[in-house]
Amino acid sequence: MINEHMSFISISFYMLINIKTHVPVVLDFDSPNYTAWSTFFDIAFHKFGLLDHVDGTVDIQLKHDDVAWLQIDASIVSWLYAMISTDVLQAIIKPRDSVYGAWTSIKEEFLGNARHRATQAQPEFHSLAQGDLFISEYYSQLKRLADTLRDVGKPVTNSGMVINMLCGLNPKYGHVVTTVNVAHPPMTYQQARRFLL
Structure with a gap:
């Protein structure tokens, strides 16, 4: 009972x-x-x-x-x-x-199709450029691609996120790239994003 x-x-x-x-x-x-x-x-x-x-x-x-x-x-x-x-x-x-x-x-x-999705997302992630996008829009696109890569077992490191974000920035942010690159200790992706915003 x-x-x-x-x-x-x-x-x-x-x-x-x-x-x-x-x-x-x-x-x-x-x-x-x-x-x-x-x-x-x-x-x-x-x-x-x-x-x-x-x-x-x-x-x-x-x-x-x-x-x-x-x-x-x-x-x-x-x-x-x-x-x-x-x-x-x-x-x-x-x-x-x-x-x-x-x-x-x-x-x-x-x-199941992780390799195919990684093959599509990886070049897109590495070639993404800010262009005329606002920083927040650029960040969102980078994050979406990084999340896709993480989901298929190819996570992007924090350092890789920072480097990729800096490489794709609009040239008008050149002074920011220098500041982020020389920061000690190195900035995390979130810190670099906040700094840019």
């Missing part, structure tokens, strides 16, 4: 969680946010003790009689579906999918 009561409380608890308060990022093909999205979900899985649903250590075929586990698994699948864009959902949705199945499908969508 106690175990049944505990299972009922657990199932109700997971069904009532508003995942948007724990994962404030909607995964989208057009936004380089896979790393942020998956990190927030990983934190939620740890926080709520749900790693066995996503890490592949549990064979769901052995759980077909465990109604409570299956209900919690279905609740987590609904969390995943709620935090992805319509395009991502259409690419991965399957009837009666498990959390492990959905999580793996999403991961493959974003990391």
